[in-house]
Amino acid sequence: MTPKGTTPSTTIERLDRSPTYVEFLNNYLINNRPVLIGKDLVESWPAFHLWTDDGDKNNIDWNHLVNAYGSQTVPVTNCRAPSTDSCPEEISLSKVVKGWLGAQHDITDKNYPLLYVKDWHLARWVSRDPSTQPFYTTPYLFADDWLNHHYCTFTYDDFRFVYVGVQGTSTPFHKDVYDSYSWSTNVVGKKLWTFWTPEDEARKQAGMKLVQGAGETVFVGWFHTVENLTACISINHNWCNSVNLPSMYDAICSRIVDVERELADVRQLLSSNAKNNEWEVEWMDIVQDVLEKDAGWNWATFWHMVLHGLEGSIKAHSGDVAASSSAFPFAPRNLQPPLVSVVENVKYCTEAFNRRQQEQSRYELHLKIRHKVPGEEDLETVRVVFDRIQHVLNGCIIGK
Numbered sequence: 001m002t003p004k005g006t007t008p009s010t011t012i013e014r015l016d017r018s019p020t021y022v023e024f025l026n027n028y029l030i031n032n033r034p035v036l037i038g039k040d041l042v043e044s045w046p047a048f049h050l051w052t053d054d055g056d057k058n059n060i061d062w063n064h065l066v067n068a069y070g071s072q073t074v075p076v077t078n079c080r081a082p083s084t085d086s087c088p089e090e091i092s093l094s095k096v097v098k099g100w101l102g103a104q105h106d107i108t109d110k111n112y113p114l115l116y117v118k119d120w121h122l123a124r125w126v127s128r129d130p131s132t133q134p135f136y137t138t139p140y141l142f143a144d145d146w147l148n149h150h151y152c153t154f155t156y157d158d159f160r161f162v163y164v165g166v167q168g169t170s171t172p173f174h175k176d177v178y179d180s181y182s183w184s185t186n187v188v189g190k191k192l193w194t195f196w197t198p199e200d201e202a203r204k205q206a207g208m209k210l211v212q213g214a215g216e217t218v219f220v221g222w223f224h225t226v227e228n229l230t231a232c233i234s235i236n237h238n239w240c241n242s243v244n245l246p247s248m249y250d251a252i253c254s255r256i257v258d259v260e261r262e263l264a265d266v267r268q269l270l271s272s273n274a275k276n277n278e279w280e281v282e283w284m285d286i287v288q289d290v291l292e293k294d295a296g297w298n299w300a301t302f303w304h305m306v307l308h309g310l311e312g313s314i315k316a317h318s319g320d321v322a323a324s325s326s327a328f329p330f331a332p333r334n335l336q337p338p339l340v341s342v343v344e345n346v347k348y349c350t351e352a353f354n355r356r357q358q359e360q361s362r363y364e365l366h367l368k369i370r371h372k373v374p375g376e377e378d379l380e381t382v383r384v385v386f387d388r389i390q391h392v393l394n395g396c397i398i399g400k
């Protein structure tokens with residue numbers, strides 16, 4: 001049982017006003033309970049006046065979208081393709097909008113493709129182009145985000161997205177990447193969410209429905225589907241911090257089991273040609289490579305994120321809030337769980353990883369770090385990162 005357990009409930013709560021951080025932490029984040037939060041959380045966002053049609057508040061200002069971002073290449077999926085055949089493609093936003101608004105056919109006709117712009121990294125693009133207006137800020141409830149801190153600080157990638165689609169576009173049944181949490185604010189339109197608990201992978205129960213209007217924010221760590229009841233544009237982040245770290249750790253372990261099963265014949269080949277047991281490191285390295293290509297991360301990324309998350313949390317708790325040059329700075333201590341629970345959750349992962357190396361005779365500490373982070377060239381192997389984390393944890397225990 002990991003700290004990311006769930007509390008049974010039959011409906012999704014709606015909060016008219018934003019909770020305090022402590023209420024959010026204790027009632028929703030720690031219990032992994034979805035919740036809808038009212039408009040005051042995001043009322044200062046420029047996105048609302050930038051993207052809403054002045055003449056029709058329920059509609060998207062398509063002209064603004066095309067003028068401001070039309071030349072951008074955006075990822076799209078065809079909502080009518082069978083799930084096995086719905087790989088994202090990239091086309092310009094203005095072409096997609098033209099396809100929706102200028103369609104010669106009825107867009108509800110199931111014989112035609114229905115495109116949906118998903119996982120569009122607009123925030124990343126805007127942050128690199130000083131002539132473009134910022135359109136939102138991360139709400140305080142979700143500021144403690146180790147995933148986006150890691151990606152925005154050390155890579156050119158991130159988990160900050162915009163979704164745009166017309167009525168009928170949808171996202172199929174899923175739990176979010178790496179078992180992360182998601183928050184999603186609908187800027188224009190109406191979305192229908194259906195939620196299933198993290199245990200209900202086979203959808204044995206009827207899902208719990210929730211309609212999300214403009215300005216409302218959903219927090220979710222369960223399985224879900226989303227259907228756009230009208231044209232919608234929304235902003236969402238996948239995110240994590242110490243609270244859901246244990247369940248993300250467990251998710252990597254079970255993904256490794258899957259990848260190892262898929263590559264069983266490679267393992268067989270390596271072991272049968274081996275002269276000594278070096279093949280095992282090579283084998284684990286291949287598995288990590290596949291994991292990185294398919295999920296975007298592996299042990300090296302995970303432990304690097306944990307190291308910086310833990311250090312950032314300790315700094316914030318000691319009152320060290322020196323200006324950060326990161327594009328995604330750490331949250332101050334009043335927007336983080338208490339340090340004892342941060343340490344406890346990181347220790348859950350380090351202890352489980354140590355046991356994994358010993359009990360399953362794994363060689364994952366020997367794995368080489370492929371992508372060197374500038375300024376951290378000494379991080380040669382997973383062991384170096386992992387030892388640093390243990391050192392920081394030991395310092396916390398002594399300092400308590």
Ligand SMILES: O=C(O)CCC(=O)C(=O)O
Pocket residue numbers: 163170171176182183184191220226227234236
């Ligand atoms: O809005 C959508 O279509 C999907 C959003 C989603 O799955 C999420 O925010 O986790």
Ligand SMILES: [Fe+2]
Pocket residue numbers: 174175176182224
């Ligand atoms: Fe999702």
